[in-house]
Structure formats: C-alpha cells, structure tokens
Amino acid sequence: MIAVLALLVGVVLGVYLDPTVPAALQPYLPIAVVAALDAVFGGFRAKMDKIFDDKQFVVSFISNVLVAALIVYLGDQLGAGGQLSTAVVVVLGVRIFGNVAAIRRHLFRA
C-alpha cells in the first residue's frame, strides 16, 4: 500500500515539477521506463511470493537501468543502437510478461 502511494507521489511530482530531460539522455528514457517496469513487476511478484527484499529491489532497479542504458549507449557508438534497444526491450519484456503471469497466478489462482 505504502509502495503504491510512493509510486503515485512520484507521478504527481513528475507532473507538477515537469523536469526537462537533457537531449543527451532522451534516447535512454524509453529503455529506462522498461527497466523500471521490470523492477516494479519483479518486486511485486516477490512480494506475492513473500520473499520481497528492499535491498534486492533497489539494487535490481538501479542495475537494470544502468545496464540497459550502457547497452544502448554501446549500441549507439557501434552504430547498432536500434537493434540493441530492441534486444533490451525483448529481454525485459519477456521478464515482465513472466512476472505478470506469476502475479496473475497468485491473484486469481489461474
């Protein structure tokens, strides 16, 4: 419950403060969003499994975002940015789907 509230607080802050993203960071924004979604769903599933761990959550989020950004950055330098972005999105997307499926099984027993 508190977690959801924190998430909402973040959204409200983002809407009200309206921070501008520097142009250099803009290509990484979608990737960061997908990585964050992965961390959130992973954490939620762990909560359902009753093995949630704060440190694990924090570290997984930060490392997800950093690694994803690093891969995209490397891809941009190598001239394969689009393909590597796709790779990141596919891998994280599969994880998100798997985690959501597990959450669904917990919630609806189906």
Place this chain on the structure above:
Amino acid sequence: MTTGSGDKGRDPSARSYAPDFLTELFRNPLDPGYAAAAERRRQVPPSRWRRLLSRPVSLVVLATIGLLFAVAYRETVAEEPSRAKARAGLIAEIKHREAETDRLTAQADQLREEVGRQRDAALSGAQASRLRNMEAGTGLGRVRGDGVVVRLADAPRDKDAVTGADAGPDRVLYSDLQTVANDLWAAGAEAIAINGQRLTATTTIRQAGEAILVDYRPVTSPYEVTAIGPGSMRDRFDESRAADLMRYLARVTGMSYGVKKAGDLTLPAAPQPRLRYAEPSVSPSPSPSGSGAAGSSSPGPSRSGTSSSPSGGGR
C-alpha cells in the same frame, strides 16, 4: 577407432541437457536474487539499522520510478507537436519549391516564345511555317484546335472501416492514362496533354507510390486527357480498346470516365527537351570551317563540339 573410444568414454546418462537461454528466460523470469536474499535472511537476520534504512530507500526508488513514468509520458506527448511541425515545414518547403518551379517554367516559356518570335522574324516565311509545324508535331510549340477531352477520375474513396483498405482498385492507374494516350495517338491525335502536361515523344507516364507522374510532374485526379486532332478522332477513339477498357472499369469499379468533343482547345508547349546527343546538320549550314573536305571530316569535330557544350553534358 577414435570415434569408437570416444563413444565408449562418454556416458550417455551423464550428459546434461541444460535448457537454452531463451527457455530459461521464459521459465524463470524472477531475479534469483530475491530467493537468495530470502534464504540469507532466514539464516542471518539483518541488523536493525539496515531494516530501518532499507524501507525508506526502496520507497524513494519507487517514487523515482513514478517520476520516471511521468517524465517519459510528458516527453512522449511533447514530442508529438514538434514532429508535426517538422512535417508542416517540409510540406511548406515543397509547396514553395513547386511555386518557384512553376514561376521559372513560366519564365522559360515566355523566353521561348520570345526566341520563337525572333526566329520567325529572322527566317523566311516558308522556313518559319515549316519549323512551326514541326514544333507543333513534336510538342515543343503551343497548339490550338478542336479535339476531344477524355476525363478520368478516381472513384470516391470509401475505405473499409475495419482494415482501412480500399474496397477495390477503383483508382486511375498510370497504365490507364498510358493506354488512353496511346489510343488517342492511334485515333489520329496530333497533340495530347494530360492535366496541362503536353506529351512528347520522350514523355513518360509513370507511377511513383500513390502519385502518377507525367514527365516527372505529379498529376492528380481528376485527369483530363486533352487531344487535338481531326473530327473523326472521337469516333475512332470510342471504338478503341482503351475506350472499351475504360467503360468496363467505370462500370465495375465506380471510377468515372467520359469523352466529350471540345472546340478551340489550347495545349501548352512541353518543356524543352534536354539534349543528350546532337550533331549539327552538315548540308545547309555554312560552317565557319566550311571546306570541301567537310563531308569526310565532320563526324570527328562535330561530336567533340557537342560534348563540350554545356547542354550535352550528362550522358
């Protein structure tokens, strides 16, 4: 022998079938870290300060994630108008360039008329009229006369509401324009223009994506193929294969087709053709180097002369 010993040495039961990367990914999407952390916690309970500190930190991270979502959303929404603006800018530039091209074309036409007038003044009557006839025939001169107008138009677009696809090929295709133009020539037309683009011997009618290009200038529906020719042209065209095909298409697909006689049509001149290869005619012109040997030696110098001229550059 080596294979035999290899087979013997390998125990089939010891072979491990490790799941490949993707299968593993699908089967076990959760970070193993959570399970490991839970295991560790069961063995060694975390210290008090860590328990106190970790909760706020993860809440801060969650708030950061929410912030990230909001920012990403706003960025995506904010990007839309800039994209539309770039598109509008490109369209405006295209329009501007087209207007400029039209202006320059008009200027070229004007200058060409001026040249024609000067030439008529310089030439004798018989030569001038012969030249004018040739210009009319090749499409380089403006012509006036009676003829027919063939009108073709796309069917009103009724898109399939579900797929967005056209109901059928109810659009005028470039090949329709080609057959109509060809059969008009066959029916005795002396000059043809499509939407004001005069056809010459080198004019192309082609498709580029959705657009039809006549002599590399886009034309759009409704298409008017205007032809100047003898009075019998209308009937001869009506009997032609193209007219048959167009009547059939109009009946089946719903695109519109009509032929009507028209008097006093004016067809514009086609743009000046780009000279790729030219040789000065030898006989009538008194060339400055004119000598008795001109007949045998003319191909060499004349060809080098044309290739060095600016208009003969390309190929």
